[in-house]
Amino acid sequence: MSIYELAILGAVTPGDRATLTATLADIVSDFGLTLGDDVVVHNADTLSGRHKPAAFACAYFGGNAQQDLEAAQELIRASAPIIPTIAAGADFNVHIPQFLQPINGLTRRADDPAMTELASAMLECVGLLRRQRRVFVSYRRVESRAAALQLHDLLASRGFDVFLDTHDIRPGDPFQDVLWHRLVDSDVMVMLDTPTYFDSRWTRQEIGRARAKEIQVLRVIWPAHTPNKLTDLAETIYLDPEELEGADGPIVAKTADAIVLEVERLRSRSIASRYMSITGKLRADVEKIGASVEGVGAHRAVAVRLLDGQKIWAYPIVGIPTAEILNDVADKARRAEQQEIPVLVYDHIGIRDAWNAHLRWLGEHILAVRTIKVSEAGWALAAWEN
Template identity: 40%
Template structure:
């Protein structure tokens, strides 16, 4: 039995035709990643008892209809799991969508089309190519060939892979950009050769990944003793037959195993880091008497402040950009918008850029995750 790496569901009252169209689109889109709907991506339809694991990425489409039941929705919304309400047409939202979901942005199946609806579900589960980011940490004199080979293998599976020989231009501050790219990754893959922790930089990459809450996969070389430091990392231990003694290249079979384990870890990382940011937002709002009504399309958090204002918050796991704010404003043109992010480890110049940009754009703001309560307590928007 294949272990599910992601969990997707359709709830509410979808028609057979709608289910078939969504399934067909999802199945085709997942092929690029080597994933199969119903296997690595668990798939539930029409049930109201969907209870996904909080440790893997998940999302829900809710198809509305007249007098549709909202059973099972409250617990999902409280868990911060994204729910995308879908009506037949926009004119039918108040007829077909339960009140508990009306605060969220709704889609209309007949007007938006299958591509928009299915892509929204994939995005909420972190299953678009631009969301799949991996950082390879290694010692050049011990595992350079394997690192290059893994770069190619992961790139072929539509991961955005950071490798120090490929990802930093010659005129840039190397170490600052290194930490910046690490913060924007879902998984750190450490190629644990005998002297991995003897390098100041590879050791720091490992430690800072843990500090940032980034999942770590330790790929252990046959003659490399596992350090006590890797106790919280996932492990994949190599044997002599996994490495060509002449070229030092990994076998195709072991590349496949590594990529599968990375896929599992990035789902966990996407879920856990997203949940952590959601919890910090919820706690910050509760601290000042505000509430969260749920998470919708684009993982937008719909927040209600104690003075009656509504703010749509876009949590950003990784590095926020000017594009992040631009997209948030475009998605919610009639609403007050905030982009919430964790600033730890980001390039100082980048943080200065965000502060400058935020000061010059009044319709939306960047908010540091540890300042949600402070910022929302006096929100003009």
């Protein structure tokens, strides 16, 4: 079964499809993934069989003959990200179907024959950019330290940003505040389930808060250990005695590689479900005030039509907003020639108080982007003024 799923629809020529597919294959190979196996690219005929729990994005090629309309409309109904794209010099309003025109699109540049920008926009939607790949390792130092260090290094070598408390909390930082901050910025928790894992209140809280934030959990269970019922719903890998080289690890190479592959698979599901959750909360608040969501486009930008007719572009993110992300959103809105100030939407639960204060400061001083908490979206948008 594939890990990530993509689609190429519309008036795409065989040559353009081959070029884009080759560029996608080249980019995902950096993460040790293979196009066709780990990452599947659908057309209109195979799209109905896509694995819906997996992270997904679609590119729709505009042209004189508008094709695959039914497949594209089905993606709109499913709130799946779809990127309308046209060639340099083409007219978006002529070559893109009307129902896709409200969505954030992308004009392919003449100086980008490999379509790297389009491929990157598709992979950004499924979280396959290096700055987006975050994993949290939860463990008891007294029982699984060697395995935790091994997985930290192995995951990092596969392009993940891995949090391990002994590596990633600087001296003088408030330990628990930083830990929760990094947890909510992660896509997957790797839980090394050893006999005394639940004896620590910190590890108990880590697993509970990961679930509260809809972060996928991979449970790696030590040999001869009966796991706690509290984690029965987590994805599970059982270790045999011969798969540990010592009491606390490391784990034999073949099994460690299997753990990394499962992290990749869970991360895809986590990206899909967390974006769907925040987009669903935004949609619910938008509809509650009588406004409407018109679609989800490039960079997962959500087109929102307010009651007074004005249109805004909301960019939901999972994890922690940063000044770099705000700048990125502003740049994407500028390149998409959006006239309105873009809006970054985020979930503030679990973010450090100091960082929330930093975000308030950024909101007051960076005028190119506005920010709203998803829990306050309806309240803020009901009185929205650009």
